[in-house]
Amino acid sequence: MNIKQRDEEVCPDEEEKDERMKSIYKYRIPSTRCSLRLPKDATILSFQTQNGVLVVWAIIDTFEEITEERNFRLLGTGRPIPEDVELNYIGTTQQSIEPPLVWHLFEERKK
DSSP states (O other): OEEEETTSOOOOOGGGTTSOOEEEEEEEOOSSEEEEEEETTOEEEEEEEETTEEEEEEEEETTOOOEEEEEEEEEETTSOOOSSSOEEEEEEEEEOSSSOEEEEEEEEOOO
């Protein structure tokens, strides 16, 4: 399994060129409500802060042509949890800025 940032070009080895391949990609979480277009059936592995930036890592099929929009909510500690949408918990991370923040990431459930 390879680890790549989503905006990097994927160049599999010559022998793997025609084979389906799973890889781990990194995606930025840019705001408290965001949508990411991910390859179909991507699996979110982790939510963390990397160099001050909020990111998730996901296992994807690098040859999957079908993508799906997935919606995420980022909630700070002590903030209200919306009741108008069902949420799946992804993870929690701390952001070392002044003042330090703790973020909790949720994915909106499909209805």
